[in-house]
Amino acid sequence: MIKRKSQSEITELLGEFPAVSILGPRQVGKTTLAEEIASTLTPDAIYLDLGSLADQAKLSDPEAYFELHKGKLIILDEIQRTPELFAVLRGVIDRRRRAGFRTCQFLILGSASLELLKQSSESLAGRIAYQELSGFNVLEIEDSTQADMESLWLRGGFPDSILSKSDAGSFRWRQNFIVTYLERDVPQFGSRIPAISLRRLWTMLAHTQGSQLNTAQLGASLGITIPTVKRYIELLEDLFLVRTLYPWSGNVGKRLVKTPKVYIRDSGLTHALLNINSLEDLLSHPVVGASWEGFVIENIISCLPQGATTWFYRTSAGAEIDLVIELNNQERYAIEVKRSSAPKVSKGFYLACEDIKATKRYVVYPGKEVFPFADDVIATPLHNLMKELSNVKKV
CATH class of the missing domain: 3.40.50.300 (P-loop containing nucleotide triphosphate hydrolases)
Incomplete structure (x- = not known):
C-alpha cells in the first residue's frame, strides 16, 4: 500500500x-x-x-x-x-x-x-x-516498487489505474471510469447535461490541454452557447476533473492576457480521452508537451502549503511563465516546464521573471541533474522541486 x-x-x-x-x-x-x-x-x-x-x-x-x-x-x-x-x-x-x-x-x-x-x-x-485529495503524486510513489514517474504520467494518479498490472488494464479502467462518470455520476449531481455533449467537450479539452480557454470556438464546435460551455467546464471543475489556471494580474505596466488556461487534472484521463494507451504512443503524439506540462503543474500544486496561490503569466509581447506560485512568506516562484532533456530558456521567460520580480526561478525538465542557467534560473527535476515546496512551512 x-x-x-x-x-x-x-x-x-x-x-x-x-x-x-x-x-x-x-x-x-x-x-x-x-x-x-x-x-x-x-x-x-x-x-x-x-x-x-x-x-x-x-x-x-x-x-x-x-x-x-x-x-x-x-x-x-x-x-x-x-x-x-x-x-x-x-x-x-x-x-x-x-x-x-x-x-x-x-x-x-x-x-x-x-x-x-x-x-x-x-x-x-x-x-x-x-x-x-488528488491522485498519487511523484513524491508518494518515490519509494514504491509498483510505479515510477513515467508510468504515473502515462496512467495518471488514480489508484486503480496506476496500480494496474498492465498498461492495457490501466487504459481499460480509465475508459470505464470516464463512461461511468458521464452516465451515472454526473446525473446524480442534478445535471441534465447530455453525456455525449460532455464527453465531446472533455475530449476537446484534452486536445487543447493547457491552452487558453476559447469558449466561442468550443461552443461553435459543439453546437452549444458560450454560457453552456462555461457551465459544462464549471461542472468538470466542481468534480475535480479539470483545473482552471488564471492569469497573474499584478500591476507590472504591461499588457497582460486575461483569458484563463484549462487543464485536465489527471494525465491518465487526458490520455484515455485521446486513445493514448502506451508510453510509445504518448511520446509520438502532438499533445506530449502539453500533457507533460499539465502533469508537472498538477504535481507541483498537490504539494503546496495551505494558502499558496497559483497563476500563469503572459504578456501580449510574448513574455511567459507556465506557473507562478505566491507564498505568504513573500516568496514568488516562476516555473517553466520543458519536456526536453536538454532544456533551453527563452528570452521571454527571463523578461517575465523580471516583470513579476520572481524570487525563485526554475525550469522543470525530465532529467535527473540540477544545473544553473543565467540570472539565477535553475534547471531541476520535478521530484526535487516538489520536495523543496513540500518542506515550506504552512503559510
Missing part, C-alpha cells in the same frame, strides 16, 4: 477540529485513506456510505444515531447526496462541545466541491477543516 502524504495532515486536523472534510474525485482513494486514518486513531470508528440505502436508513433519525455513537469517530462518505445533514451536524457538534468533546468527531468525504463547500461553510463555520 502506498502511503498518502496527506494522512499526517488530516490526522493533525482531526486533533484540532470536530469535523474534517476530505474532498476529491470519485475513486481517488478517499475512503481507503479515511479508514486508514481511523484505524490509527480509534478501534471503533463507524463508516457510513450515504450512497447506500441501508446506511441512509440508519440516519432516518440522525440526531438519535449520532447520540447513540457519541465519542466515536464517524466517517460520512458521499455526503453531497444528503446535504441536509450539515444543519444536523452543527447542532450535534455544538452539544458535544459543551459536553467536553471538542475534536475528532466526524470525517466527511465528498466528491463535489461547490455544493459541499457552500453547505458546510454556512452550517459548520469554525467547526470544520478541509483537505483536498
Whole structure:
C-alpha cells in the first residue's frame, strides 16, 4: 500500500477540529485513506456510505444515531447526496462541545466541491477543516516498487489505474471510469447535461490541454452557447476533473492576457480521452508537451502549503511563465516546464521573471541533474522541486 502524504495532515486536523472534510474525485482513494486514518486513531470508528440505502436508513433519525455513537469517530462518505445533514451536524457538534468533546468527531468525504463547500461553510463555520485529495503524486510513489514517474504520467494518479498490472488494464479502467462518470455520476449531481455533449467537450479539452480557454470556438464546435460551455467546464471543475489556471494580474505596466488556461487534472484521463494507451504512443503524439506540462503543474500544486496561490503569466509581447506560485512568506516562484532533456530558456521567460520580480526561478525538465542557467534560473527535476515546496512551512 502506498502511503498518502496527506494522512499526517488530516490526522493533525482531526486533533484540532470536530469535523474534517476530505474532498476529491470519485475513486481517488478517499475512503481507503479515511479508514486508514481511523484505524490509527480509534478501534471503533463507524463508516457510513450515504450512497447506500441501508446506511441512509440508519440516519432516518440522525440526531438519535449520532447520540447513540457519541465519542466515536464517524466517517460520512458521499455526503453531497444528503446535504441536509450539515444543519444536523452543527447542532450535534455544538452539544458535544459543551459536553467536553471538542475534536475528532466526524470525517466527511465528498466528491463535489461547490455544493459541499457552500453547505458546510454556512452550517459548520469554525467547526470544520478541509483537505483536498488528488491522485498519487511523484513524491508518494518515490519509494514504491509498483510505479515510477513515467508510468504515473502515462496512467495518471488514480489508484486503480496506476496500480494496474498492465498498461492495457490501466487504459481499460480509465475508459470505464470516464463512461461511468458521464452516465451515472454526473446525473446524480442534478445535471441534465447530455453525456455525449460532455464527453465531446472533455475530449476537446484534452486536445487543447493547457491552452487558453476559447469558449466561442468550443461552443461553435459543439453546437452549444458560450454560457453552456462555461457551465459544462464549471461542472468538470466542481468534480475535480479539470483545473482552471488564471492569469497573474499584478500591476507590472504591461499588457497582460486575461483569458484563463484549462487543464485536465489527471494525465491518465487526458490520455484515455485521446486513445493514448502506451508510453510509445504518448511520446509520438502532438499533445506530449502539453500533457507533460499539465502533469508537472498538477504535481507541483498537490504539494503546496495551505494558502499558496497559483497563476500563469503572459504578456501580449510574448513574455511567459507556465506557473507562478505566491507564498505568504513573500516568496514568488516562476516555473517553466520543458519536456526536453536538454532544456533551453527563452528570452521571454527571463523578461517575465523580471516583470513579476520572481524570487525563485526554475525550469522543470525530465532529467535527473540540477544545473544553473543565467540570472539565477535553475534547471531541476520535478521530484526535487516538489520536495523543496513540500518542506515550506504552512503559510
